[in-house]
Amino acid sequence: MKKVVFVLLVLVSTQIKAQSFQIRGVLPWHNFLSGPSAWNEDDYTKYLDDCQKNGINFIAFHNYTGGGERYLNYVEPMIKIQYKNVLPEAGFDHSGMARWGYLPMKIKDFPFGLEKHFLSTRGVGYFGADCAVTAKTNEERYEKAQSLMQKVLLMAHQRNMQMAMGFEFGVAPPEYASIRTNSDMYWKGDGSLVYNPFDPDATGILYATIDNIIETYKGIDWIYLWLNEHCMFGVNPEIALKNRYMQQFYSENEKFYDLEGVNESLKFLGVWSQAYIQKAYDYVRLKAPEIKIAIGGWGSESQMALLLRGLDKALPQDITFSMLNPDQGKFGHPAFFSEIAKNRDVWAIPWLESDASLWHLQPRVDDLRSQVKKASADKLNGVIGIHWRTEEIRENFETFMFFAQNPDSTNSTSDIYKDYCAVNFGNYAAEYLSPVLAKYDVNGVLKQVASEEYYAYTPAWGKLSQVQLNACNEIILAIDLCTENKPNDEQLQNLEWLKANYEFTLLFDKVSRGLEPAWNLRDRYLIAMEPTVISADELIKAKESLKNIPIRQMMEVFASKVRSRGELGELSSIIQRVWGEYQLLDKFMKTHLLNSNLTK
Template identity: 25%
Template sequence: MPNVPQAIQERSANLGKEDFRIFSQDNRLFIIGGSDVATLYGAYRYAELLGVRFYLHGDVIPDEPYTGSLTHFKEELNSPLFSTRGILPFHDFPEGPDWWNEDDYKAYFSQLTKLRMNFFGLHTYPEGGPHAEPSVWIGLKKDIQDSAKVAKSYPATFANTQRPGHWGYAPLTTSQFSSGASLLYDREVYGADILKGTEPFPTTPDSMCLLFERTGKLLSSAFDFGHQFGLKFCMGTETPLTIPQMVRSELKRQGINPESEDATRMLYEGIFNRITQTHSLDYYWLWTPESWTWGNPTNKVVQQTINDIKIANSVLADMNYPFELALSGWVLGPPQNRSGFDQIIPARSPISCISRMWGQDRIERGFYKIKTDRPKWAIPWLEEDPRMTIPQFWVGRMRADAAEALDYNCNGLIGIHWRTRSIAPNVRALTEASWSQKDWNPNFGKPYIETPVQTEDVRIQGKVNADDGRIIKGTKDSPVFNSLCYDMESYLVKVPNGVYTVTLQFCENVYNQQGKRVFGVNVEGEAVATHLDVFAKVGKDTAYEIKTKPIAVKDGVLNIDFNVEVENPFISGIIIKGKTEDVNQVKGEYFKRAINAGGIAYKDYEADLPEGTGMESSQPRDMEAFSFYKDYATGEFGKEIADSAAAIFVSVDGFYGNGGNDNVKIPRPANWVSNSGPGAVMPNQAPWDKEKQKYAFVDHFARLGSKVNGKGNIDRFNYWVNTFNYTKAMAKLGCTRGLLDQAMEKAENMTNAKQRKQFVQKEILPIRIQMSREWEEMMGYLLQTVYTPGELGTVANLEQLSRAGNHFLDKHDDMIQRYTGAALPKEAGLSTQYKGPTRIILLTERSLIEKDEKMILKTIILSSGKTSIPVLKYRQIGERDFRSAEMELIARNTYSLTMPSVSLNGLEYYVTVEEAGNSINYPASAPTINNVIMAF
């Protein structure tokens, strides 16, 4: 055809290796990429033009058939705004990669390519933090054997249901799970397949080495798979290097001082040589520890870290850099100079960090101060772990974080997360923002301008912590003492000149012993507290106040300064009361100002003051999100409810206002429990009749269901209906527990044993029984949302952390039985039976496999009745008729089979079961729209 070769040549000129064009000419469609991978990006972008949407958990193919032209589209030139784009799934909880198997890694790597991402990173916790993980082996070079094998190692593991005590999880067998949840698991002690036979920890030298071997082989296979699509892989350890105790003992046995630089060098030689022998890798990153987020490392610690980094870099240099060194951490660098590490590592080494306060803080401004051309990777939070068990919507924040990262000249954008499906909007928003921002970023393409921040009515530095619903003793204003600001230097509070009494309010809600944090406080230069240890004064979760003598303010600003003694200072509230000074003929008058430090407005308390750091970004904390959610809702549910659903999602996305600080739109009935773990159901003493008003959006969303058409659309819509109902049920349960706590406090204060017994029987036992029914209701909704390994982790979290670890239901059971003189009625127990509709669950959906790869398909049948054995229906692409293959029972309700061979054209399949004469299919859109696997 005339001019087509010339058109291709012209449009191919000057394409970067990840750039691609899509254009039409002479009734033909052309996709041209600057590389093979870029051309693949273009093909996936073409699928999006046809209505398909890609997510980490899988693909969404709309029920409504595409009827437009296949060849005529507006020409597109796509170039990434960030050269490094990807994810950092974090180990430590069952919701994340701890419970991934090899097929999960490969499935997600395929999806990353569809999302036009090119990076995958892993962090490895050290021994004692809380325990060693087997992703990175630490040892001596002489102990490396063939393939992934090692001669010596140490105890390491990932999350499993028998892991004792870590993050507040109580060890349970899965048959102890309530409400039929045990049917989801094929064994009593559940974890990733590589852990089988080693749970909860490997205890023999052979089993310790075996786990490292299995992990190495998994990473080798998975990374090799992902490299074929242009993915780059990164993993590493914390710095300074934590040496496992068994390795320390081996060093000492050989006459080597574990604290010496020689020992560190030898261990890095072992780490890096074993990686090169075991699996491919592109970057090894060293992470500064989490304690640097809220603490102030000493100069000695900072220097130890710098020395450790230099040793690691020297070892890699001696090996001719088989992979690059990178830096990361909870902060960009030491507090004295956040960009200081720029001077100590090679210019080609990337520097990165996650945003502080679970992403509530903005992108680290220190990136902007790094003027070298080195790679700079910003790492926003796609979700925060304190609220791991509930939905989180951060589309507006993902866009804002991406905009700020671009302003700060970052060339990497990486999202930290654990789950996949429940955060699908956040993931897609981040990846879209890494390619284009012009439609929603008003400052896109403009020079970055910093905005000076105010120097009064601010707090200098500081981070916030809030535990909604915590029961605080000694006050009627628990919301004030539930929140706090910590690790701040001072508060600069604007007041009229005058004389004031200042009440400083505190509540220790983290530590369980004295001496853990001690500090001093000065008001207007006068010491009002020294060696203050709030726990030593009143204990935990108890209000404590310091009231100053009258203090004069003469410059319009009340200065409250904090002095570090042990760890970091904190404060919950500030009350300023007094009289303004007389001005000429105008007499002074009464003045009061109250500030809820770390919290939102409450009664006559105003919200916490903004942080003053000198300069800040002019970007809003949340960017416009409606345009994203309209597209998302169209793909998920159909165009009929796209606008209405988008408006509801926007109403629960991001923050109120512009400051973050836990002022989140969506209500959050779960939180991190102090000295425990993430996503715990929180007791809430607010009455449910009042609290439920926050959840009006749940019913508003559900009412849209009558307008949704198509089996796939309905299934995806019901996922969110059940997710929202689950969250609402959790909130109601929290209020019922709060009601029980109040009733028990009343009972404990009764002196008449007979009256107390009657009160417990009449008032308390019904509440306790109600809690069990509400737990079952909550779990019933949750089980309807299980689609991926992440939701299996959520179920385990609730059962092991909230129910067993925190004793959410049975905390008061001993006292109830003591007061009544009888055992609890059987109605107070939990059912183990599943009572919901029959579901077919495929936790892992591979869409791309290698030619001749043998793939095992696993299926869970969640049912309250009797179903037939599940059957795989499949056909090669292009065939007319489906063939059938019966699956085999593994254990409980889990079935499997080896997938039939996949032709180069691909294979189409669905799974079906019969129940009471009815067919139930997965995916729900089958047999019209089915799952597809392609081979290459």
């Protein structure tokens, strides 16, 4: 909302009965155009001001350095991993790139006059962060990105916020695969290369990464070591353990991972992670002992969850443990965190939003309230909220921060919505809109409408069940009643913004359903070994369905609500993916079907 007032902070009924978390942090995640990958200095300034106002005292960043499958060449320029004079290709995403399923497109090619919402930086023509779209060389991409993040570090410290820079250990940019001097510098995983912590070149890459963080970000408070989301899938431990150094370390440490649910593959992953983390820890202690170390990872049992109890026994106690809450925040942190918290500092990482639904509102007030309170009950010393967008998650963000400071508050989800609505939408909304919003927050009906930014668009995105359709229409009706009951100008604008979100949701459902017949015909045509026979009837239906989709209205409704950099990134993504596919389908129907003899 334009005027952010979290009325919970002044509720007379609220008493701060428990000490707030020592670490109250945020983790704005780089990769998609809806997140910090597209931010400029002024966006960071506004964001950090907002964080300070809401009691944030810690901010962390995660830097991708490659990986398996579609992550292979996903290297971001916040950390410059230069080893043996090799400088990997890196850059933040912009609308001219194809990473994460984007169809590249220049701003001038955006349809229906939508380019007016974008300011093309210095005539480059693509939407993205200035440091990404103005850089002319790979070296400039690093220089400009690191210069920006150096300013962010300074701004964070000026606001009494600690800052962490993170990367994924055991993962290297693709260029390094070809400079190995030993045959087992890495082992082959399922679509990935898993680097050997006892190989000299693999260790050299690790040290070069840490050196660059220390040298570039003077005064950095934390280095954050992340276990890669996919790196160990498919690795054969028997092959890896042929390396005598890895075998010796494994023999000495496998006992820590004799835990329920831990199979041989996970046991190897635990020991491998321990080796990398210990090496990184020792090197940081040697080079910059004042910098603190945290580790993090994804919360699935096949990823990090089952390893932490073993790592807790094996690693120095001044390493802070953290993990993303499982299933994109559907669940809170594991119960065993309370045991680990007796030995070391532990942070939970709730999701302020899921990246499976980044074009939609995601009401999570109830989840965040319970997850932060659980972290307090289990005596964790920190909570960190992962997110991409800033505007659509406002209620989630402020709820998260309120309970991070007041974990013993008895305010209910209904209380939160009532007070939030009173300030941002008016007194009538507090009585009649807030119960509707709270209901759909608690029952979770609208949490996971598909818009999975980490994949390419398909017509499965945006489809609503009848229950979800009814929910959106009920919310829109309640909003309309509020607009008729004399909100002030700012509250009216906020109501219009909220309504546009749900109107977009309904329109997107229609667009995806309308694209689907032509999409399916194209799939049939391209999959078949021989020319496919398509009936005239289904061809006509697919053509009419494509012709009648409300794609222009959908994009214009979304554009009407843009009031943040993240929403501008979403609009760019919607245009690139949905409009891009619409154009391709339209062309396909005309050139491959309508002008052929495939009909009968």
